[in-house]
Amino acid sequence: MTMNKIMGQLRRHNKNQYTLLGICVFLSVLLVTSFTLMYFSPTVQGLLPEGGDTRKLSWLMMGVTFVGCTVFTVYGANLFFRHKSREIGVLLALGERKRKLGKCLAVEVGIVTARYALGGLVLSVPLSFLIWKGFEALILTQAGMKYRVGPGGLVIGIVFALFLVLCIFLLGLRFIRRVNLIDILNEQRKTEMVREIKPWTGRAGILLILTGLVLAMAVPAVCMRWFLFVMPSFWNVTYCISAAGLYLFMLSAIGRTGKGRNPEKYYKNIVSANLMRFTARQTTKNMCVITLLVFVLLLSAFWGAMYYRSAYAGGEDAPYDYSMHYPAEEKQITRDDIFGLAKKYNVDIETYEEAEAVVLYVDYRMRDLTDSGKYVDLNSGKLASFVRASDFSRIAGRGTELKPGEYKTIVPSGYHPSIWVKPDCLLSVENRELSYQGTEEFDNLTNTSEPFTFILSDEDYRSFAEAGKTDREKLVFFRVKDVYSTYEFAGELKKEYIAHAGALSDHLALYDAYEEKCAEQEGQEYFYSGESGLSVDNPELMSDWKYAPFFKVLIKADAMQMVAVFVLLSVYIAVISLAAVGVMTYVRSVTIAMDNRQLFSDLGRLGADRNYIERVIRRQLRKIFTYPTAAGSTIVLVFSMLLIYFNDMHLDAAEVQLFVMELGLIFGVALFMYVMYRVSLRRMERIVL
Known part of the structure; x- marks a missing residue:
């Protein structure tokens, strides 16, 4: 019988080992390729802004x-070669050459990995399509959101599959080049020296985990807010402190045992208490990886939920469903046009208001980041919009009183001051000093001008408007009944609004006429000059146009289109991590059962009944499933809390709701782990009993 036939017989006899390796390759290639197919889809790439935070994430x-x-x-491959060690060792002991065994093993592994990798590549296309269709429910409109395959994603999937095959072959090469035959024969029975783990190890691990997270997340935020400088990128190595702490904590949880105050209980459970100590380091590394995967899947799902919620709540607090602002001299769509269009689409306009704003030159204080990584305060000048107090009181539905020489700043709902510019930033308006009198929340006017839109007293407004030639803007606000059923009306109104826009309003979002004039006088190029591209077919117009309207239903639809993509990617990573966690915990359970099969058999010969052995098995499995799940869940809770709080040094009710949502995610993961625990328990009992 040839060696190839012998290897074939061994493969058929131990097909579960090959199947496990194949499943690892298949799932990895399938998940990565379907992920890259979606991410590099022309649809997704068209929605993600270049250089934006969403693309970076x-x-x-x-x-x-x-x-x-x-x-x-790699974990599955190492386990595969560990199980193959006895077969290879026996063949080497019988005199077979290592070179020949290496070639046969390469053929065996090559057949398995190629078959499963190809299956993963083939099925990645229908899988990505099905996932895409499932997530279409998150998008308010499917316009422009058709599923399209990105060739770049398929190429990356193929490269990743080849990379996995290369990694497996390198592991096999390292395995077959071992020269110590005894080590190969005893690979499956190898244990680690039992060493005393100090009582302080677990406490030190918890302290290091918290210290690393605080140093990595709190210190940069505090330095930026209070000391006005940016921590260098190498500061991120402080996360390694948390990784070291996690290892110490897991090592203590797995390998530390003691008599404590109840020696009788210790001796009664001495087998289950000390069983993992013989493979403490190996088990600790494995459980640290599982913990990190639990952390990644929870954080990815949390990010997706957070982005989805932010998009869903976007514009919800705006008092008016529709608002527009444009140069007063421009012949824009009129009130009669709007009502006529509403009648055509059976839209009931409940409240309609118009107002005027004057554009004035302001000196204001702002903060900028230098190339050296430090924040500096400086004074700057530009044009900003001002409304009169009586108009604001009318459109906002609440009284706003200002005396001559005073002003207020309009801010979004739930506003918290940023480090860049504060609401009391004005030094002068048209070279006249004004006194700051606080803020007014009104979302429909927050994007009218930069850095803010301001309120003046009626007397000051009249004085500035009559003092010289100033630009005026017209403001339009109205509410409709059942706003989210007016999507078609909003789309048609958007078309009409763009069609009426002319050269007076064709500017980029951050365009400022005063800044452009100063740049021309200094002989410099003004970055924000040029046209915005007034076209309904321009997908970036609403984010790049200075006079973009606010239509609540369209704002939410556009936000949901982009955010739903990010949610899709986030949840997909969570699914990948969850699959990896499930397989790794299951495989680890099976490994413990196989490595300790002889031990459980000896316990039976010594008089241990079935109930005792089952209790030992359950205690081992609880450690494998409980510790990583609890550790990963706790770490992600602390991480999320630090992330949200130190983002703006504030925690509001809406952000607290996110933690409730995260607790729900943790409960779902715990339920999944319990199901895997029951499956692994049944499999382990079949092996041992």
């Missing part, structure tokens, strides 16, 4: 996906 999640799937596959 997407790249970060893609990197996490690659690393997670690679670790997942």
Whole structure:
């Protein structure tokens, strides 16, 4: 019988080992390729803004996906070669050459990995399509959101599959090149020296986890807010402190045992208490990886939920469903046109208001970031919009009183001051000093001008308007009945609004006529000059246009389109991590059962009944499933709390609701882990009993 036939017989006899390796490769290639197919889809790439935070986070999640799937596959490959050690060792002991065994093993592994990797590549297209269709429910409109395959995603999937195959072959090469035959024969029975783990190890681990998180997240935020400088990027290495703490905590939880105050209980459970100590370091590393995967899947799901909620709540607090602002001299759509269009689409306009704003030159105080990483305060000048107090009181529905020489700043709902510019930033208006009198929340006017839109007393407004030639803006606000059923009306109104817009309003979002004039006088190029591209077909017009209207139903639809993509990517990474966690915990359970099969058999010969052995098995499995889940969930809660709080040094009711949502996610993961625990328990009992 040839060696290939012998290897074939061994493969058929131990098909579960090959199947496990194949599943690891198949799932990794399937998940990564379907993820890249969606991410590099022309639809997704068209929605994600270049250089935006969403795109950066997407790249970060893609990197996490690659690393997670690679670790997942390498773990399965190491387990496969560990089980193959006895077969290879016996063949070496019988005199077979190592070179020949290496070639046969390469063929065996190559057949398995190629078959499953190809299956993953083929099924990635229908899987990504089905997931895409499932997430269409998150999008208010499917216009422009059709599923399209990105060739770049398929290429990356193929490269990743080849990379996994290369990693497996390198692991096999390292395995077959071992020269110590005894080590190979005893690979499955190898244990670690039992060492005393100090009582302080667990407490030190918890302290290091918290210290690393606080140093990595709180210190940069505090330095930026209070000391006005940016921590260098190498400060992120402080996360390694948390990683070291996690290792110490897991090592203590797994390997530390003692008599404590109840020696009888200790001796009664001495087998279950000390069983994992013989593989403490190996088990600790495995459980640290599972903990990190639990952390990644919870954080990814939390990010997706957070982005979804932010998009869903976007514009909800705006008092008016529709608002527009444009140069007063422009012949824009009129009140009669709006009501006529509303009648055509059976839209009931409940409240309609118009007002005027004057554009004035302001000197204001702002903060900028220098190339050296420090924040500096400086004075700047530009044009800003002002409304009179009586008009604001009328459109806002609440009284606003200002005396001559005073002003208020209009801010969004739930506003918290940023480090860049504060509401009391004005030094002068048209070279006249005014006194700051607080803020007024009104979302429909927050994007009218930069840095803010302001309120003047009626006397000051009249004085500034009559003092010389100033630009005026017209403001339009109205509410409708059942705003989210007016999507078609909003789309048609948007078309008409763009069609009536002319050269007076064709400017980029951050355009400022005064800044452009100063740049021309200094012979410099003004970055924000040029046209915004007034066209309904321009997908970036609403974010790039200075006079973009606020239509609540369209704002939410556009936000949901982009955010739903990010939610899709986030949840997909959570699914990948969850699959990896499930397989790794199951495989670890099976490994413990196989490695200790002889021990459980000896316990039976010594008189241990079935109930005792089952109790020992359950205690081992509880450690595998409970510790990583609890540790990963706790760490992600602390991480999320620090992330949200130190983002703006504030925690409001809406952000607290996010933690309730995260607790729900943790409960879902715990339920999944319990199901995997029951499945693993049944499998472990079949092996041992």
